[in-house]
Amino acid sequence: MGELLSIDKDLEKVILAAVRTPDLSEGTVNEHLDELAFLAETAGALTVKRYVQALPMPDNRTYLGSGKLQEVKTFLLMNEDITAVIFDDELSPSQLKNIENELKVKIIDRTGLILIIFAMRARTAHAKTQVELAQYQYMLPRLTRMWTHLERQRGGINMRGPGEKELETDRRIIRDIIAKLKKDLEKIDRQMATQRKNRGKLVRVALVGYTNVGKSTLMNALSKSEVFAENKLFATLDTTVRKVVVRNLPFLLTDTVGFIRKLPHHLVESFKSTLDEVREADLLLHVVDISHPGFEDQIKVVESTLREIDDRDKPVIMVFNKVDAFSHVEKEADDLTPVRRENITIEDLKRTWMNKATSVFISALKKDNFDEFRDLVYSEVMKIHVTRFPYNDFLFPNLNPEELGLEDTGDNDSEELDS
Template structure:
């Protein structure tokens, strides 16, 4: 495995600093990178030139040299010049290993490009990657890009080659935008033809169990695994509960500081969320900072223009709570979430198939309400019996 050290800014709360570092290590692991050491920078404002201060940089450099580390990963985004300066400082001719500097956005972009399956997702990731790279082309950078078999940039020796690279990237960006526009048009037509059916979208932080729940409710086989961003593509399935059909969609999860370019280029995939009638906001209730994750998801939804959609809060992985002997989820906790603006709250375990009947009941009520708006003459005449 490739080795890395992580660098994060200290939060006032050391537990939060640790959580940020753990999440970054999980991201790195997902990208196939092993974390060897973590560094915390206690600075009010990051250094303009190198993000970390002189002393910290010397400390990091010493460790990187002694342990032949290939990657230094920052939890925050670095400006193009910070990135350049850091790569210069960490790489001297006498070093046996080339050190590569990642910031959070690049790491997430890398994972997305590993995951993307459909033509649409691949074009979206490549667009975001090119937009990220454009202002960051340097001699060293292009060289490293070539080394890792990179993203379409050609290594070159001089400013002129870099200028050529820039032109190529700009050209590629415009091609990708055209391609995505075409795909988007087709998708819009598809979505229009489905306007007579209620649409439900699974949303939530990454790795909370959205795909597991998708598979359970729709009996499909979306990949679910203990990795961040297992799902990058969008999947839509028809589901029937009671006697009412609706469309259920599963798509990319959110994370704190999701790269802006990614959100931008994934806009059309995320239309699936924005145009939904109901959101199932899935939460990993066993995660110690799931409240923060809920906030991140809420803010991202607002940013996408999906902040006002009817939402059911699905507190998943309750089996882990029981296992850890933490407070058994009850009405008290539900009350807490209601205070935070969630009217519909349900605890489930998608993996252990616990309380799914209750989720289906709540979901059915909401689907029925929306269905009646499309078909006012629909008569719900039967008592519906749900099976688990």
């Protein structure tokens, strides 16, 4: 799977390139490139230089203009240890070919880089199949004669038909592989759907959010489990489901793959079963890295992606995570010190547009403000629970949770389910 799209295991030096169109500010483009550099680092590459060109739109032939492309080429000739150029947009097949012919190094676009990381992160057979399908769908229109080694994946027999050229053979082989992978995933999706049905009528809660905002850390904190968490993009791909109990109220908690801007369409298609966990959830916990300078844009990306995969209106708790990146020292009322990250407090945050009835500010890592978070989750899950099991509400009308004897023991029971 990983041999077709990959970055060398040793630290590879790369250049980043982007086009700034009139609708993008310089700051926004720099933020996009910061994220691209983080993606490259996650894939095992070191960024040594960035190129940004202001254009009305990317060049149809070479993405960058001819002058800027020549500038990149000159830099590559002077630095022969640089082995790849990574572009911040998805390149068309013709752009990819033209740029490779001009620069004579490996060319990777944003989509290809994300696919490389997904291939590295996939652990289960399910995730590997999803990523492999996405890779082949991405590569099919970008084939050149260099892909003729694919014949070896068919048992070493020359299966080329009469008069068939090598490139046509490769395309046919990849189409066959894609068809097989789709059938495999359909089978897996049916199995996953059966598993979801077997979970019964428990309220389903799904963690959603931009990549690397702390969803897995929050999953660990809430369920007292050990889901893999790392300060890298797309640390986890496989869906994890836990049965969690808060104040004797049980529900299912699902950790899902993180979203990202310009999410490749192939991944949305391939990760259908993962996204079905979001579609079938009763409540979403939208986790936000409030310490990230572009967190508001990340919120928009997640909300846009959610609208694409699920048009139903469902309750959402906004969980503003990583408040430990801010100061917790209270300021005097007459303190005129400008508000910066080093002196902002949770109370300051609560005075902004972010403070709503279904919002909470926490640190999943240090469990700051965690009681308030658990109370809010309990309250929202209970609202759904009593509509699903009205008999409970009938037996105890107008009683609050404490009166029902559902005291919070401070110990969550969690149970790992098949995912």
